[in-house]
Amino acid sequence: MKEIEKYVKPYDASFTTMVPTNFVKFFRTCKIWQLFRFIMINIKMLIVVRKSH
Amino acid sequence: MARVVVLGGGVAGHTAATFAADWLGKDHEVVVVTPNSKWNWIPSNIWVGVGQMSKEEVTFDLAPVYQKAGITYKQAKALSLNPEGNASGDKPFVTIEYTGQGKTGQSEEVTYDYLINATGPKLNFAATPGLGDANGLGEFTVSVCTADHADHAAHEFAKCIEKMKKGERQKFLIGTGHGMCTCQGAAFEYIFNIEHELRKAGVRDLADMQWISNESFLGDFGIGGLHMKRGGYAASSRLFAESLYSERGVKWLIGAHVNKVEKGKVSYELLDGSMGEEEFDFAMLIPPFAGVGLKAYDKAGEDITATVFAPNGFMKVDAKYDAGAYENWKASDWPRTYQNPTYKNLFAAGIAFAPPHPISKPMSSPNGTQIFPTPPRTGMPSGIIGKAVAHSVCDLIKKGPSAHLHEASMAEMGAACVASAGKGLFDGTAAALTVYPVVPDFEKYPGLGRDLDYTFGEIGLAGHWIKHILHHLFMYKAKLNPGWTLIPE
Numbered sequence: 043m044k045e046i047e048k049y050v051k052p053y054d055a056s057f058t059t060m061v062p063t064n065f066v067k068f069f070r071t072c073k074i075w076q077l078f079r080f081i082m083i084n085i086k087m088l089i090v091v092r093k094s095h
Numbered sequence: 096m097a098r099v100v101v102l103g104g105g106v107a108g109h110t111a112a113t114f115a116a117d118w119l120g121k122d123h124e125v126v127v128v129t130p131n132s133k134w135n136w137i138p139s140n141i142w143v144g145v146g147q148m149s150k151e152e153v154t155f156d157l158a159p160v161y162q163k164a165g166i167t168y169k170q171a172k173a174l175s176l177n178p179e180g181n182a183s184g185d186k187p188f189v190t191i192e193y194t195g196q197g198k199t200g201q202s203e204e205v206t207y208d209y210l211i212n213a214t215g216p217k218l219n220f221a222a223t224p225g226l227g228d229a230n231g232l233g234e235f236t237v238s239v240c241t242a243d244h245a246d247h248a249a250h251e252f253a254k255c256i257e258k259m260k261k262g263e264r265q266k267f268l269i270g271t272g273h274g275m276c277t278c279q280g281a282a283f284e285y286i287f288n289i290e291h292e293l294r295k296a297g298v299r300d301l302a303d304m305q306w307i308s309n310e311s312f313l314g315d316f317g318i319g320g321l322h323m324k325r326g327g328y329a330a331s332s333r334l335f336a337e338s339l340y341s342e343r344g345v346k347w348l349i350g351a352h353v354n355k356v357e358k359g360k361v362s363y364e365l366l367d368g369s370m371g372e373e374e375f376d377f378a379m380l381i382p383p384f385a386g387v388g389l390k391a392y393d394k395a396g397e398d399i400t401a402t403v404f405a406p407n408g409f410m411k412v413d414a415k416y417d418a419g420a421y422e423n424w425k426a427s428d429w430p431r432t433y434q435n436p437t438y439k440n441l442f443a444a445g446i447a448f449a450p451p452h453p454i455s456k457p458m459s460s461p462n463g464t465q466i467f468p469t470p471p472r473t474g475m476p477s478g479i480i481g482k483a484v485a486h487s488v489c490d491l492i493k494k495g496p497s498a499h500l501h502e503a504s505m506a507e508m509g510a511a512c513v514a515s516a517g518k519g520l521f522d523g524t525a526a527a528l529t530v531y532p533v534v535p536d537f538e539k540y541p542g543l544g545r546d547l548d549y550t551f552g553e554i555g556l557a558g559h560w561i562k563h564i565l566h567h568l569f570m571y572k573a574k575l576n577p578g579w580t581l582i583p584e
Binding site for chain 1: 346479521556561
Protein backbone atom coordinates (compact mmCIF):
# COMPACT_ATOMS: atom_id res chain seq x y z
CA MET A 43 0.00 0.00 0.00
CA LYS A 44 3.07 2.25 -0.20
CA GLU A 45 1.92 3.64 -3.55
CA ILE A 46 -1.43 4.63 -2.12
CA GLU A 47 0.24 6.41 0.77
CA LYS A 48 2.68 8.12 -1.59
CA TYR A 49 0.53 9.11 -4.54
CA VAL A 50 -3.09 9.39 -3.43
CA LYS A 51 -3.93 12.76 -1.88
CA PRO A 52 -7.31 13.69 -0.37
CA TYR A 53 -9.54 15.45 -2.89
CA ASP A 54 -6.93 15.12 -5.61
CA ALA A 55 -8.08 13.41 -8.85
CA SER A 56 -6.47 10.19 -7.65
CA PHE A 57 -8.63 10.22 -4.49
CA THR A 58 -11.81 9.16 -6.32
CA THR A 59 -10.30 6.25 -8.22
CA MET A 60 -10.00 2.61 -7.25
CA VAL A 61 -6.42 1.72 -6.36
CA PRO A 62 -5.13 -1.86 -6.23
CA THR A 63 -4.35 -3.43 -2.90
CA ASN A 64 -1.25 -5.54 -2.23
CA PHE A 65 -3.33 -8.68 -2.89
CA VAL A 66 -4.17 -7.56 -6.45
CA LYS A 67 -0.63 -6.37 -7.11
CA PHE A 68 0.88 -9.63 -5.91
CA PHE A 69 -1.17 -11.67 -8.36
CA ARG A 70 -0.24 -9.37 -11.25
CA THR A 71 3.29 -10.73 -11.16
CA CYS A 72 2.70 -14.10 -9.45
CA LYS A 73 4.29 -16.44 -12.00
CA ILE A 74 2.01 -19.45 -11.44
CA TRP A 75 -1.17 -17.37 -11.57
CA GLN A 76 0.10 -15.40 -14.57
CA LEU A 77 0.93 -18.61 -16.43
CA PHE A 78 -2.71 -19.62 -16.01
CA ARG A 79 -3.86 -16.14 -17.10
CA PHE A 80 -1.48 -16.34 -20.09
CA ILE A 81 -3.32 -19.43 -21.31
CA MET A 82 -6.75 -17.93 -20.65
CA ILE A 83 -5.96 -14.58 -22.31
CA ASN A 84 -4.54 -16.33 -25.36
CA ILE A 85 -7.68 -18.45 -25.71
CA LYS A 86 -9.88 -15.36 -25.41
CA MET A 87 -7.77 -13.45 -27.93
CA LEU A 88 -7.80 -16.31 -30.42
CA ILE A 89 -11.60 -16.44 -30.23
CA VAL A 90 -11.79 -12.69 -31.00
CA VAL A 91 -9.21 -13.05 -33.79
CA ARG A 92 -11.21 -15.93 -35.30
CA LYS A 93 -14.44 -13.93 -35.14
CA SER A 94 -12.73 -11.00 -36.84
CA HIS A 95 -11.41 -12.77 -39.93
CA MET B 96 -0.51 -10.25 -66.81
CA ALA B 97 -2.05 -7.80 -64.36
CA ARG B 98 -0.04 -5.42 -62.22
CA VAL B 99 -1.03 -4.61 -58.64
CA VAL B 100 0.70 -1.59 -57.14
CA VAL B 101 0.74 -1.26 -53.37
CA LEU B 102 1.65 2.15 -51.97
CA GLY B 103 3.24 1.72 -48.55
CA GLY B 104 5.07 -1.05 -46.77
CA GLY B 105 3.66 -0.81 -43.26
CA VAL B 106 1.33 -3.28 -41.58
CA ALA B 107 -1.52 -2.86 -44.10
CA GLY B 108 0.66 -2.46 -47.22
CA HIS B 109 3.07 -5.26 -46.37
CA THR B 110 0.20 -7.61 -45.53
CA ALA B 111 -1.66 -6.74 -48.74
CA ALA B 112 1.43 -7.04 -50.96
CA THR B 113 2.72 -10.30 -49.53
CA PHE B 114 -0.67 -12.05 -49.63
CA ALA B 115 -1.37 -10.72 -53.14
CA ALA B 116 2.00 -12.04 -54.35
CA ASP B 117 1.35 -15.38 -52.66
CA TRP B 118 -2.14 -15.76 -54.14
CA LEU B 119 -1.38 -14.41 -57.63
CA GLY B 120 1.86 -16.34 -58.15
CA LYS B 121 4.12 -15.59 -61.09
CA ASP B 122 1.27 -14.97 -63.54
CA HIS B 123 0.86 -11.42 -62.29
CA GLU B 124 3.08 -8.69 -60.90
CA VAL B 125 2.93 -7.08 -57.47
CA VAL B 126 4.82 -3.81 -57.02
CA VAL B 127 5.45 -2.16 -53.65
CA VAL B 128 6.26 1.55 -53.56
CA THR B 129 7.50 2.70 -50.18
CA PRO B 130 9.98 5.43 -49.26
CA ASN B 131 11.47 3.27 -46.50
CA SER B 132 14.20 0.71 -46.93
CA LYS B 133 13.23 -1.09 -43.72
CA TRP B 134 10.10 -2.61 -42.27
CA ASN B 135 9.35 -1.54 -38.70
CA TRP B 136 7.31 -3.39 -36.08
CA ILE B 137 6.01 -0.12 -34.67
CA PRO B 138 4.45 -1.47 -31.41
CA SER B 139 7.94 -2.35 -30.15
CA ASN B 140 9.22 1.20 -30.75
CA ILE B 141 8.00 1.82 -27.20
CA TRP B 142 10.79 -0.43 -25.91
CA VAL B 143 13.34 1.20 -28.21
CA GLY B 144 12.28 4.55 -26.75
CA VAL B 145 13.30 3.50 -23.24
CA GLY B 146 16.50 1.76 -24.31
CA GLN B 147 15.19 -1.77 -23.79
CA MET B 148 15.49 -2.73 -27.47
CA SER B 149 17.71 -1.50 -30.27
CA LYS B 150 16.21 -0.13 -33.44
CA GLU B 151 17.82 -3.04 -35.30
CA GLU B 152 15.65 -5.43 -33.27
CA VAL B 153 12.44 -3.81 -34.49
CA THR B 154 13.36 -3.36 -38.17
CA PHE B 155 14.66 -5.40 -41.12
CA ASP B 156 15.59 -4.69 -44.74
CA LEU B 157 12.65 -4.96 -47.12
CA ALA B 158 14.62 -5.64 -50.33
CA PRO B 159 15.62 -9.28 -49.65
CA VAL B 160 12.15 -10.14 -48.34
CA TYR B 161 10.44 -8.74 -51.43
CA GLN B 162 12.98 -10.47 -53.66
CA LYS B 163 12.12 -13.76 -51.96
CA ALA B 164 8.40 -13.10 -52.46
CA GLY B 165 8.81 -12.13 -56.11
CA ILE B 166 7.57 -8.61 -55.41
CA THR B 167 8.95 -5.68 -57.40
CA TYR B 168 10.22 -3.20 -54.83
CA LYS B 169 10.59 0.48 -55.54
CA GLN B 170 12.03 2.57 -52.73
CA ALA B 171 10.14 5.69 -53.57
CA LYS B 172 7.33 7.95 -52.43
CA ALA B 173 4.13 8.32 -54.42
CA LEU B 174 3.38 11.84 -55.57
CA SER B 175 0.21 11.64 -57.65
CA LEU B 176 -2.37 9.35 -59.19
CA ASN B 177 -3.74 9.44 -62.72
CA PRO B 178 -6.61 6.94 -62.44
CA GLU B 179 -7.73 7.66 -66.05
CA GLY B 180 -4.24 7.80 -67.54
CA ASN B 181 -3.30 10.95 -69.41
CA ALA B 182 -3.34 12.44 -72.90
CA SER B 183 -0.87 9.85 -74.19
CA GLY B 184 -2.71 6.75 -72.95
CA ASP B 185 -5.66 5.33 -71.02
CA LYS B 186 -3.61 3.20 -68.66
CA PRO B 187 -3.85 4.47 -65.07
CA PHE B 188 -0.56 5.23 -63.39
CA VAL B 189 1.02 6.56 -60.24
CA THR B 190 3.90 9.02 -60.35
CA ILE B 191 6.64 8.20 -57.88
CA GLU B 192 9.91 9.79 -56.79
CA TYR B 193 12.73 7.53 -55.67
CA THR B 194 14.24 7.93 -52.21
CA GLY B 195 16.89 5.22 -52.61
CA GLN B 196 18.15 2.35 -54.74
CA GLY B 197 20.66 4.74 -56.32
CA LYS B 198 17.91 6.72 -58.03
CA THR B 199 17.15 9.32 -55.33
CA GLY B 200 15.17 12.22 -56.76
CA GLN B 201 14.31 10.47 -60.05
CA SER B 202 10.65 10.33 -61.09
CA GLU B 203 8.84 7.44 -62.74
CA GLU B 204 5.32 6.69 -63.90
CA VAL B 205 4.24 3.23 -62.75
CA THR B 206 1.17 1.90 -64.53
CA TYR B 207 -1.27 -0.33 -62.70
CA ASP B 208 -4.35 -2.46 -63.14
CA TYR B 209 -5.20 -2.28 -59.45
CA LEU B 210 -3.80 0.05 -56.82
CA ILE B 211 -3.90 -0.41 -53.06
CA ASN B 212 -3.21 2.80 -51.18
CA ALA B 213 -1.66 1.86 -47.82
CA THR B 214 0.67 4.81 -47.37
CA GLY B 215 -0.05 5.21 -43.68
CA PRO B 216 -0.10 8.71 -42.24
CA LYS B 217 1.97 11.79 -42.59
CA LEU B 218 3.20 12.61 -39.10
CA ASN B 219 1.89 16.15 -39.03
CA PHE B 220 4.29 17.70 -36.51
CA ALA B 221 3.81 21.06 -38.24
CA ALA B 222 0.19 21.23 -37.01
CA THR B 223 1.43 22.43 -33.60
CA PRO B 224 3.90 25.33 -33.54
CA GLY B 225 7.11 24.14 -31.94
CA LEU B 226 6.25 20.43 -32.13
CA GLY B 227 7.96 20.29 -35.49
CA ASP B 228 7.72 21.57 -39.02
CA ALA B 229 7.33 20.30 -42.58
CA ASN B 230 10.64 18.47 -42.17
CA GLY B 231 9.39 16.49 -39.18
CA LEU B 232 10.04 16.37 -35.46
CA GLY B 233 11.11 19.58 -33.72
CA GLU B 234 13.94 20.13 -31.26
CA PHE B 235 12.00 20.43 -28.00
CA THR B 236 10.27 17.07 -27.78
CA VAL B 237 10.86 13.44 -28.72
CA SER B 238 8.70 10.89 -30.52
CA VAL B 239 8.35 7.10 -30.75
CA CYS B 240 6.50 7.10 -34.08
CA THR B 241 9.47 5.70 -36.02
CA ALA B 242 12.41 3.52 -34.98
CA ASP B 243 14.81 6.44 -35.51
CA HIS B 244 12.63 8.73 -33.42
CA ALA B 245 12.45 6.10 -30.67
CA ASP B 246 16.22 5.64 -30.73
CA HIS B 247 16.65 9.40 -30.30
CA ALA B 248 14.09 9.36 -27.48
CA ALA B 249 16.06 6.64 -25.68
CA HIS B 250 19.22 8.76 -25.75
CA GLU B 251 17.38 11.78 -24.36
CA PHE B 252 15.77 9.60 -21.70
CA ALA B 253 19.18 8.23 -20.69
CA LYS B 254 20.41 11.81 -20.21
CA CYS B 255 17.50 12.46 -17.84
CA ILE B 256 18.35 9.38 -15.79
CA GLU B 257 21.96 10.55 -15.53
CA LYS B 258 20.78 13.94 -14.23
CA MET B 259 18.49 12.24 -11.72
CA LYS B 260 21.29 10.04 -10.46
CA LYS B 261 23.08 13.28 -9.64
CA GLY B 262 20.06 14.39 -7.63
CA GLU B 263 18.39 16.63 -10.20
CA ARG B 264 14.58 16.46 -10.32
CA GLN B 265 13.03 15.86 -13.77
CA LYS B 266 9.53 16.32 -15.10
CA PHE B 267 8.22 13.96 -17.78
CA LEU B 268 5.33 15.10 -19.99
CA ILE B 269 3.84 12.42 -22.24
CA GLY B 270 0.69 12.38 -24.35
CA THR B 271 -0.76 13.97 -27.46
CA GLY B 272 0.62 17.09 -29.11
CA HIS B 273 -2.59 18.41 -30.65
CA GLY B 274 -6.35 18.38 -30.08
CA MET B 275 -6.97 16.05 -33.04
CA CYS B 276 -4.52 13.24 -32.37
CA THR B 277 -4.97 9.49 -32.37
CA CYS B 278 -2.65 6.77 -31.01
CA GLN B 279 -3.22 7.62 -27.32
CA GLY B 280 -2.36 3.97 -26.67
CA ALA B 281 1.24 4.46 -27.78
CA ALA B 282 1.65 7.42 -25.43
CA PHE B 283 -0.02 5.39 -22.67
CA GLU B 284 2.54 2.62 -23.16
CA TYR B 285 5.41 5.06 -23.25
CA ILE B 286 4.61 6.90 -20.02
CA PHE B 287 4.29 3.65 -18.07
CA ASN B 288 7.46 2.20 -19.60
CA ILE B 289 9.28 5.42 -18.64
CA GLU B 290 7.90 5.12 -15.12
CA HIS B 291 8.93 1.45 -14.94
CA GLU B 292 12.47 2.21 -16.08
CA LEU B 293 12.80 5.05 -13.57
CA ARG B 294 11.87 2.59 -10.81
CA LYS B 295 14.46 0.12 -12.06
CA ALA B 296 17.09 2.88 -12.11
CA GLY B 297 16.19 3.80 -8.52
CA VAL B 298 15.33 7.40 -9.36
CA ARG B 299 11.50 7.32 -9.45
CA ASP B 300 11.26 9.60 -6.41
CA LEU B 301 12.98 12.36 -8.37
CA ALA B 302 10.47 12.22 -11.24
CA ASP B 303 7.24 14.12 -11.75
CA MET B 304 5.06 12.27 -14.24
CA GLN B 305 2.42 14.20 -16.17
CA TRP B 306 0.01 12.89 -18.80
CA ILE B 307 -1.65 15.27 -21.27
CA SER B 308 -4.14 14.16 -23.90
CA ASN B 309 -7.10 15.17 -26.03
CA GLU B 310 -9.34 12.43 -24.58
CA SER B 311 -12.44 13.71 -22.78
CA PHE B 312 -11.92 10.91 -20.23
CA LEU B 313 -8.98 8.68 -19.40
CA GLY B 314 -9.32 5.34 -21.17
CA ASP B 315 -11.10 6.72 -24.25
CA PHE B 316 -8.19 5.64 -26.51
CA GLY B 317 -9.94 7.03 -29.58
CA ILE B 318 -12.56 4.28 -29.55
CA GLY B 319 -14.93 5.96 -27.12
CA GLY B 320 -13.62 3.80 -24.28
CA LEU B 321 -14.87 0.31 -23.58
CA HIS B 322 -16.55 -1.70 -20.87
CA MET B 323 -15.46 -4.97 -19.31
CA LYS B 324 -17.07 -7.42 -16.93
CA ARG B 325 -15.42 -7.13 -13.54
CA GLY B 326 -16.73 -8.08 -10.11
CA GLY B 327 -20.29 -8.44 -11.37
CA TYR B 328 -20.26 -5.03 -13.05
CA ALA B 329 -19.81 -3.80 -16.60
CA ALA B 330 -16.98 -1.45 -15.69
CA SER B 331 -15.72 1.42 -17.85
CA SER B 332 -12.14 1.55 -19.11
CA ARG B 333 -12.03 4.92 -17.37
CA LEU B 334 -12.00 3.19 -13.98
CA PHE B 335 -9.06 0.98 -14.93
CA ALA B 336 -7.10 3.78 -16.58
CA GLU B 337 -7.54 6.17 -13.67
CA SER B 338 -6.62 3.38 -11.29
CA LEU B 339 -3.35 2.69 -13.08
CA TYR B 340 -2.43 6.39 -13.29
CA SER B 341 -3.13 6.81 -9.57
CA GLU B 342 -1.23 3.67 -8.63
CA ARG B 343 1.85 4.75 -10.58
CA GLY B 344 1.72 8.36 -9.45
CA VAL B 345 1.00 9.83 -12.88
CA LYS B 346 -1.04 13.05 -12.89
CA TRP B 347 -3.39 13.55 -15.78
CA LEU B 348 -4.60 16.49 -17.82
CA ILE B 349 -7.32 15.55 -20.31
CA GLY B 350 -9.42 17.34 -22.92
CA ALA B 351 -6.29 19.27 -23.85
CA HIS B 352 -5.26 20.76 -27.17
CA VAL B 353 -1.56 21.53 -27.13
CA ASN B 354 -1.31 24.71 -29.19
CA LYS B 355 2.34 25.64 -28.75
CA VAL B 356 5.57 23.93 -27.76
CA GLU B 357 8.61 25.86 -26.59
CA LYS B 358 11.83 24.82 -24.94
CA GLY B 359 10.75 23.18 -21.68
CA LYS B 360 7.13 24.33 -21.89
CA VAL B 361 3.85 23.58 -23.67
CA SER B 362 0.80 25.81 -23.88
CA TYR B 363 -2.63 24.24 -24.08
CA GLU B 364 -6.34 24.91 -24.25
CA LEU B 365 -8.83 22.73 -22.38
CA LEU B 366 -12.34 21.70 -23.35
CA ASP B 367 -13.76 24.27 -20.92
CA GLY B 368 -11.96 27.00 -22.87
CA SER B 369 -9.35 27.73 -20.22
CA MET B 370 -5.70 28.09 -21.19
CA GLY B 371 -2.68 26.79 -19.36
CA GLU B 372 0.98 25.93 -19.48
CA GLU B 373 2.93 22.88 -18.42
CA GLU B 374 6.67 22.79 -17.99
CA PHE B 375 8.80 19.74 -18.75
CA ASP B 376 12.33 18.42 -18.87
CA PHE B 377 11.44 15.54 -21.18
CA ALA B 378 8.37 15.42 -23.43
CA MET B 379 7.03 12.84 -25.88
CA LEU B 380 3.97 14.18 -27.64
CA ILE B 381 2.26 12.21 -30.42
CA PRO B 382 1.63 14.38 -33.51
CA PRO B 383 -1.69 14.42 -35.37
CA PHE B 384 -1.94 12.31 -38.52
CA ALA B 385 -2.83 13.51 -42.01
CA GLY B 386 -2.85 11.95 -45.45
CA VAL B 387 0.51 11.90 -47.18
CA GLY B 388 -0.62 14.56 -49.65
CA LEU B 389 -1.15 12.48 -52.79
CA LYS B 390 -2.64 14.45 -55.68
CA ALA B 391 -4.97 13.03 -58.34
CA TYR B 392 -5.47 14.16 -61.93
CA ASP B 393 -7.94 13.14 -64.61
CA LYS B 394 -7.11 12.32 -68.22
CA ALA B 395 -7.11 16.01 -69.20
CA GLY B 396 -4.74 16.84 -66.35
CA GLU B 397 -7.39 18.54 -64.22
CA ASP B 398 -6.94 18.23 -60.46
CA ILE B 399 -9.45 15.68 -59.08
CA THR B 400 -7.81 15.31 -55.65
CA ALA B 401 -11.08 16.30 -53.94
CA THR B 402 -12.89 13.48 -55.79
CA VAL B 403 -10.47 10.76 -54.76
CA PHE B 404 -9.38 12.01 -51.34
CA ALA B 405 -11.15 13.48 -48.31
CA PRO B 406 -10.06 16.96 -47.12
CA ASN B 407 -7.74 15.36 -44.54
CA GLY B 408 -5.81 13.66 -47.36
CA PHE B 409 -7.06 10.12 -46.73
CA MET B 410 -8.59 8.16 -49.63
CA LYS B 411 -12.36 7.98 -49.96
CA VAL B 412 -13.75 4.46 -49.86
CA ASP B 413 -17.20 2.87 -49.50
CA ALA B 414 -18.01 4.70 -46.26
CA LYS B 415 -20.97 6.94 -45.50
CA TYR B 416 -19.34 10.36 -45.34
CA ASP B 417 -22.54 12.35 -44.83
CA ALA B 418 -23.68 10.76 -41.57
CA GLY B 419 -23.80 14.17 -39.89
CA ALA B 420 -23.92 14.67 -36.12
CA TYR B 421 -22.84 12.09 -33.52
CA GLU B 422 -26.46 11.23 -32.76
CA ASN B 423 -26.90 10.01 -36.36
CA TRP B 424 -23.82 7.79 -36.47
CA LYS B 425 -24.31 4.12 -37.20
CA ALA B 426 -22.02 1.13 -37.41
CA SER B 427 -23.08 0.77 -41.04
CA ASP B 428 -21.37 4.12 -41.84
CA TRP B 429 -18.03 2.29 -41.75
CA PRO B 430 -16.56 0.91 -44.98
CA ARG B 431 -16.72 -2.78 -45.80
CA THR B 432 -14.72 -3.27 -49.02
CA TYR B 433 -12.42 -0.19 -49.02
CA GLN B 434 -13.03 0.32 -52.73
CA ASN B 435 -12.94 3.88 -54.03
CA PRO B 436 -16.48 4.84 -55.14
CA THR B 437 -15.28 6.65 -58.29
CA TYR B 438 -12.46 4.42 -59.52
CA LYS B 439 -13.22 0.76 -58.89
CA ASN B 440 -9.60 -0.37 -59.30
CA LEU B 441 -8.50 1.84 -56.39
CA PHE B 442 -8.55 0.53 -52.84
CA ALA B 443 -7.24 1.86 -49.53
CA ALA B 444 -6.14 -0.01 -46.40
CA GLY B 445 -4.97 0.84 -42.90
CA ILE B 446 -4.61 4.48 -41.91
CA ALA B 447 -4.79 5.57 -45.57
CA PHE B 448 -8.56 5.12 -45.88
CA ALA B 449 -10.76 8.05 -44.91
CA PRO B 450 -12.99 7.06 -41.98
CA PRO B 451 -16.60 8.27 -42.17
CA HIS B 452 -16.28 10.08 -38.87
CA PRO B 453 -14.50 9.67 -35.51
CA ILE B 454 -15.40 6.91 -33.06
CA SER B 455 -15.11 9.10 -29.97
CA LYS B 456 -17.73 11.81 -29.62
CA PRO B 457 -16.54 15.09 -31.20
CA MET B 458 -16.13 17.91 -28.71
CA SER B 459 -14.95 21.47 -28.90
CA SER B 460 -14.09 24.23 -26.48
CA PRO B 461 -16.22 27.40 -26.17
CA ASN B 462 -13.58 29.01 -28.40
CA GLY B 463 -14.47 26.56 -31.18
CA THR B 464 -11.28 24.50 -30.90
CA GLN B 465 -11.98 20.87 -31.70
CA ILE B 466 -10.53 18.58 -29.02
CA PHE B 467 -11.21 14.87 -29.39
CA PRO B 468 -9.37 11.74 -30.49
CA THR B 469 -9.49 10.81 -34.15
CA PRO B 470 -10.13 7.14 -34.94
CA PRO B 471 -7.29 4.61 -34.73
CA ARG B 472 -6.89 2.30 -37.76
CA THR B 473 -3.67 0.57 -36.81
CA GLY B 474 -2.54 -2.85 -35.67
CA MET B 475 -4.84 -5.83 -36.07
CA PRO B 476 -7.63 -4.01 -37.99
CA SER B 477 -5.00 -2.62 -40.34
CA GLY B 478 -3.64 -6.08 -41.12
CA ILE B 479 -7.10 -7.61 -41.54
CA ILE B 480 -8.17 -4.82 -43.90
CA GLY B 481 -4.94 -5.18 -45.91
CA LYS B 482 -5.55 -8.92 -46.31
CA ALA B 483 -9.24 -8.47 -47.26
CA VAL B 484 -8.36 -5.85 -49.87
CA ALA B 485 -5.63 -8.08 -51.32
CA HIS B 486 -8.15 -10.92 -51.47
CA SER B 487 -10.63 -8.72 -53.36
CA VAL B 488 -8.02 -7.56 -55.86
CA CYS B 489 -6.82 -11.12 -56.48
CA ASP B 490 -10.42 -12.27 -57.07
CA LEU B 491 -11.05 -9.37 -59.45
CA ILE B 492 -7.96 -10.37 -61.43
CA LYS B 493 -8.66 -14.11 -61.43
CA LYS B 494 -12.48 -14.16 -61.64
CA GLY B 495 -13.20 -10.93 -63.45
CA PRO B 496 -14.85 -7.63 -62.54
CA SER B 497 -18.00 -9.30 -61.20
CA ALA B 498 -16.08 -11.09 -58.44
CA HIS B 499 -17.44 -10.69 -54.93
CA LEU B 500 -15.43 -8.23 -52.87
CA HIS B 501 -14.22 -9.33 -49.46
CA GLU B 502 -15.42 -7.37 -46.45
CA ALA B 503 -13.72 -6.24 -43.25
CA SER B 504 -15.79 -3.61 -41.50
CA MET B 505 -14.28 -2.20 -38.30
CA ALA B 506 -17.84 -2.23 -36.93
CA GLU B 507 -17.94 -6.01 -37.30
CA MET B 508 -14.40 -7.02 -36.39
CA GLY B 509 -12.71 -7.16 -33.03
CA ALA B 510 -9.20 -6.22 -32.09
CA ALA B 511 -6.69 -7.60 -29.66
CA CYS B 512 -4.36 -5.03 -28.15
CA VAL B 513 -1.53 -5.46 -25.70
CA ALA B 514 -0.35 -2.22 -24.11
CA SER B 515 2.95 -2.52 -22.30
CA ALA B 516 3.24 -0.94 -18.87
CA GLY B 517 6.86 -1.95 -18.33
CA LYS B 518 9.29 -4.47 -19.80
CA GLY B 519 10.73 -7.35 -17.80
CA LEU B 520 10.56 -11.12 -18.00
CA PHE B 521 9.37 -11.44 -14.39
CA ASP B 522 8.54 -7.87 -13.32
CA GLY B 523 7.03 -6.52 -16.54
CA THR B 524 3.33 -5.87 -16.98
CA ALA B 525 1.01 -5.10 -19.85
CA ALA B 526 -2.68 -4.50 -20.29
CA ALA B 527 -4.06 -7.23 -22.52
CA LEU B 528 -7.31 -6.11 -24.12
CA THR B 529 -9.77 -7.29 -26.67
CA VAL B 530 -12.57 -5.15 -27.97
CA TYR B 531 -15.48 -6.40 -30.06
CA PRO B 532 -16.35 -4.73 -32.28
CA VAL B 533 -13.76 -1.97 -32.70
CA VAL B 534 -16.42 0.56 -33.72
CA PRO B 535 -19.28 0.37 -31.21
CA ASP B 536 -22.59 -0.78 -32.64
CA PHE B 537 -25.29 0.75 -30.45
CA GLU B 538 -28.08 -0.84 -32.47
CA LYS B 539 -26.79 -4.38 -32.00
CA TYR B 540 -25.45 -3.81 -28.47
CA PRO B 541 -27.66 -1.05 -26.98
CA GLY B 542 -26.10 0.94 -24.16
CA LEU B 543 -22.47 -0.04 -24.24
CA GLY B 544 -22.07 -0.65 -27.99
CA ARG B 545 -19.98 -3.79 -27.62
CA ASP B 546 -20.28 -7.47 -26.83
CA LEU B 547 -19.24 -7.93 -23.19
CA ASP B 548 -18.43 -11.60 -23.78
CA TYR B 549 -15.66 -10.70 -26.21
CA THR B 550 -14.52 -7.37 -24.76
CA PHE B 551 -12.22 -7.84 -21.81
CA GLY B 552 -8.95 -6.66 -20.38
CA GLU B 553 -6.54 -7.19 -17.52
CA ILE B 554 -3.09 -6.04 -16.53
CA GLY B 555 -0.32 -8.37 -15.49
CA LEU B 556 2.85 -10.23 -16.32
CA ALA B 557 0.96 -12.52 -18.74
CA GLY B 558 0.20 -9.50 -20.90
CA HIS B 559 3.89 -8.66 -21.07
CA TRP B 560 4.74 -12.20 -22.12
CA ILE B 561 2.11 -11.98 -24.86
CA LYS B 562 3.46 -8.65 -26.13
CA HIS B 563 6.98 -10.04 -26.21
CA ILE B 564 5.88 -13.16 -28.07
CA LEU B 565 3.86 -11.03 -30.53
CA HIS B 566 6.99 -9.00 -31.27
CA HIS B 567 8.88 -12.11 -32.40
CA LEU B 568 5.83 -13.66 -34.07
CA PHE B 569 5.07 -10.64 -36.26
CA MET B 570 8.73 -10.02 -37.11
CA TYR B 571 8.86 -13.69 -38.19
CA LYS B 572 5.67 -13.36 -40.22
CA ALA B 573 6.72 -10.11 -41.90
CA LYS B 574 10.00 -11.71 -42.98
CA LEU B 575 7.91 -14.38 -44.74
CA ASN B 576 9.59 -17.19 -42.90
CA PRO B 577 8.12 -20.71 -43.29
CA GLY B 578 4.49 -20.91 -42.22
CA TRP B 579 3.99 -17.12 -42.25
CA THR B 580 0.53 -17.37 -43.80
CA LEU B 581 -0.68 -19.41 -40.81
CA ILE B 582 -0.05 -16.56 -38.37
CA PRO B 583 -3.20 -14.42 -38.13
CA GLU B 584 -3.05 -10.66 -38.52
